[in-house]
Amino acid sequence: MDRPRITIFDTTLRDGEQSPGCSMNVQEKLHLAQQLDCLGVDVIEAGFPIASDGDFEAVQRIAATVRRPVIAGLARACKGDVDRAWQALQGAARPRIHVFLATSDIHLQHKLRITREQCLEQAREAVRHAKSVFAKSVCADVEFSPEDATRTDVRFLCQVVEAVIAAGATTVNIPDTVGYTMPEEYGQLIRALRENVAGIDKVTISTHCHNDLGLAVANSLAGVQNGARQVECTINGIGERAGNAALEEVVMAMRVRGDRYPYETGVASEQLYASSQALAEITRVPVQPNKAITGRNAFAHEAGIHQDGMLKNALTYEIMTPQSVGVPDSRLVLGKHSGRHALALRCEQLGHQFERRELDEVYRRFVVLADRIKKVQDSHLLELIEDVVRGGVGLGATAADPGRKFPPATATLPLPRAATAAAGAGSSESRAAQPTGSDSQAEGRPGGTPPTNWFSGAPFAEHHAEQEDYLWGV
């Protein structure tokens, strides 16, 4: 059965750019738009043309250069904004005008100082006007967003949505502007619109969730489960305040948990990491290390038990392959939580194979060292190995003179090329075995595969029995 296709609307260049420290110049926006095109997003919201000449030019340049995706320009619900957006979009192969107007009483009373009736009329008029500029165009693509929809009286929201559909809107976006809603509640709101608004089945319903309570992705998915077919999101989840729903998380949640979210997107997931890195480089805003999917720790393992499991079968601790999101490989980080199994492997990769007792000694010294310097690099390990092999200086002497050996390390331990190649063997995105009866077993690494040297592909020297392996992990 065909899975419903979800339109991925990327707003990194508009809502994302609104986050402090993330502004981009025209050239940088164009570069990122080209990367978003490679990523396979369906819609790129390129900017807010009335906001500045720079934004206008960026929308214009992107519209002229990036031809596959729809290019959207944002406009407030007034003639001047709509005309400016339309002007910027002139060269686009597939233009979209995105009109917004707040609908919650809080915004109407305190920000816009208009009545509900005035709001309804203004929304209707703005969409009509946007539609009229498309008069000679084949694709009359107009999106309307009732800003602060999730804090809007539902009956009034239904009225506004019905009015803009009648005026010609083709997509209706439901923003959780302040990141206030809960997944179940947001799902119910989308459902209520589908059940109560005349003409809603002719348009695409879209989600636009902010992350103030850390629920933007969960809310977006709840929207999709209740009938939304477009998700607005940003790379690395950047955006106003706590940000927007992270594109990479939405896409991979649907892909890895296709059993729960049976939807398709056009995103080439292997481009996710490159897109995340491109954005971080341009904005100089680093990705938080534990960021899902694209953070530097997303595929790193330090705990001994985890490293031991990974060396036997990656299914134990990874639910998707790093390659499926464009991350070159998994990393075993040698730190104080590492176990003998990972240490032995690294020693072997550095050309030193130890008997059990020797390895115990190397491990004993390694733990003392790791306690001091957080991450043990190859140079540190080689020095330590040399000491053990020569039966030379004890670690006590080294620890007493920290300036002499093992300077504090800051970089992470790189894996050798052979490791990378072997880790690259998997191709599909999901590593997780599906519930009984499912045929989507993970990427040629079924649970029964005997342990091999996961990083080098060659059989890993057996230093110890299976049960000991587990204890070694500790």
Ligand code: KIV
């Ligand atoms: O969060 C919001 O309400 C917006 C609208 C302009 C869509 O970004």
Ligand code: ZN
């Ligand atoms: Zn927003």
